[in-house]
Amino acid sequence: MEKKNIDWSSLGFGYHKTDYRFVANYTNGAWDEGALITDDMITMSECAGVLQYAQTVFEGLKAYTTEDGRIVTFRPDLNGERLESSAARLEIPVFPKERFVDAVTRLVKANEAYVPPYGSGATLYIRPFMFGINPVIGVKPADDYQFRIFCTPVGPYFKGGAKPITIRISDVDRAAPHGTGDIKAGLNYAMSIHNIMDAHRKGFDENLYLDPQTRTKIEETGGANIIFISKDQKTLVTPKSNSILPSITRRSLLYVAEHYLGMKAEEREIYLDEVKDFAEAGLCGTAAVISPVGKIVDHGKEICFPSGMDEMGPVTKKLYDTLTGIQMGRIEAPQGWIHPIC
Numbered sequence: 090m091e092k093k094n095i096d097w098s099s100l101g102f103g104y105h106k107t108d109y110r111f112v113a114n115y116t117n118g119a120w121d122e123g124a125l126i127t128d129d130m131i132t133m134s135e136c137a138g139v140l141q142y143a144q145t146v147f148e149g150l151k152a153y154t155t156e157d158g159r160i161v162t163f164r165p166d167l168n169g170e171r172l173e174s175s176a177a178r179l180e181i182p183v184f185p186k187e188r189f190v191d192a193v194t195r196l197v198k199a200n201e202a203y204v205p206p207y208g209s210g211a212t213l214y215i216r217p218f219m220f221g222i223n224p225v226i227g228v229k230p231a232d233d234y235q236f237r238i239f240c241t242p243v244g245p246y247f248k249g250g251a252k253p254i255t256i257r258i259s260d261v262d263r264a265a266p267h268g269t270g271d272i273k274a275g276l277n278y279a280m281s282i283h284n285i286m287d288a289h290r291k292g293f294d295e296n297l298y299l300d301p302q303t304r305t306k307i308e309e310t311g312g313a314n315i316i317f318i319s320k321d322q323k324t325l326v327t328p329k330s331n332s333i334l335p336s337i338t339r340r341s342l343l344y345v346a347e348h349y350l351g352m353k354a355e356e357r358e359i360y361l362d363e364v365k366d367f368a369e370a371g372l373c374g375t376a377a378v379i380s381p382v383g384k385i386v387d388h389g390k391e392i393c394f395p396s397g398m399d400e401m402g403p404v405t406k407k408l409y410d411t412l413t414g415i416q417m418g419r420i421e422a423p424q425g426w427i428h429p430i431c
């Protein structure tokens with residue numbers, strides 16, 4: 090397979106059109122077979138449900154080349170499962186997870202020439218999404234939907250290695266206690282855009298959201314879950330809440346901490362007050378795997394982690410190296426984590 094003539098090392102995290110996308114349509118109460126197509130444009134009514142009432146959910150995962158030259162994806166069954174629950178919550182007809190994994194597999198295979206080579210730091214980012222496509226003006230679910238997956242080669246999330254970031258405690262809330270914080274829906278992101286721009290203008294990299302009900306507990310940032318490492322380096326602690334997105338990276342890190350690094354892994358409520366007692370912190374998600382957090386600013390009060398602002402903390406680094414080692418085929422993976430494409 091001849092690769093496309095792309096300078097993999099200079100790719101950023103942006104959209105770069107590839108040859109194929111997978112599209113399935115839901116009409117007359119059923120999903121059609123779906124197909125790989127070349128047309129990257131979507132034509133729909135100006136009154137489409139997605140445009141009027143944001144009836145859309147999405148996923149994000151990656152394909153990459155392992156050390157021994159295979160192309161694989163990481164736990165796509167969990168993305169399929171999560172998309173099922175996101176869709177159900179917005180009254181979008183479920184696209185079965187088995188079909189999801191099959192569609193991802195076919196899409197990546199068709200776009201094999203765009204999968205970055207091992208060692209380039211680049212990956213193929215895969216974006217599945219589904220949305221209401223027919224006209225909807227009274228508030229109700231659409232009748233017709235499209236499920237689409239495109240992919241785009243992306244560069245390493247952090248060029249020149251992961252530098253610790255500074256995040257601020259947000260005054261704005263992300264998701265209500267019994268709201269939609271636990272599904273991957275564009276509506277959760279729309280509200281975050283103004284707040285992230287405001288954070289950037291004030292010199293912060295990200296917003297850390299608190300639980301809206303009591304504003305005393307840590308939730309997550311706009312697009313990543315958060316993990317903490319205890320002072321004795323023996324425990325990974327991560328917030329438990331119904332209003333955070335169940336990150337596949339975070340769930341994998343809990344497993345890695347326990348089963349590969351001999352640590353304890355705790356999911357529990359974490360109070361803002363106790364954050365100063367942790368040794369390290371990191372944001373986790375598919376895009377960056379882990380971004381180390383050096384500092385949390387709570388309205389002028391700085392919480393500086395002992396790991397500092399120069400490099401990842403030692404335990405975070407071990408977690409990062411182990412999980413990326415598993416993903417890249419350098420370390421043996423737990424059963425079912427690596428999904429071979431070709």
Ligand SMILES: *Cc1c(COP(=O)(O)O)cnc(C)c1O
Nearest residue numbers: 312313314334336337338374375
């Ligand atoms: C996608 C997402 C994450 C990260 O989830 P992964 O499955 O690890 O990629 C975390 N928080 C939010 C709000 C997200 O949308």
